[in-house]
Amino acid sequence: MSSSGSSTTKSGGIGFAGVLGIVFIVLKLTGVIAWSWLWVLAPIWIPFGVWLIVLLVILAVYLVARR
Numbered sequence: 607m608s609s610s611g612s613s614t615t616k617s618g619g620i621g622f623a624g625v626l627g628i629v630f631i632v633l634k635l636t637g638v639i640a641w642s643w644l645w646v647l648a649p650i651w652i653p654f655g656v657w658l659i660v661l662l663v664i665l666a667v668y669l670v671a672r673r
Contacts, residue, residue, distance in 0.1 A: 623649040623650065623652075623653055624649070624650075626649040627646075627647065627649040627650045630645075630646045630647075630648075630649065631646060631647075633646075634646045
């Protein structure tokens with residue numbers, strides 16, 4: 607049974623940071639760039655760092671407001 611009036615949208619995929627990370631890894635492994643692995647993997651770890659900072663700020667605001 608299908609409903610002609612409804613549609614579903616699924617979002618997913620790798621995203622810009624993931625693609626950029628893969629490109630940097632390929633460039634590093636092929637010798638095109640001579641960056642350290644810290645910067646090659648930066649598109650992968652920087653978003654996690656930003657989320658961690660945001661969560662710490664939210665926690666700090668919550669703890670101060672709770673007083």
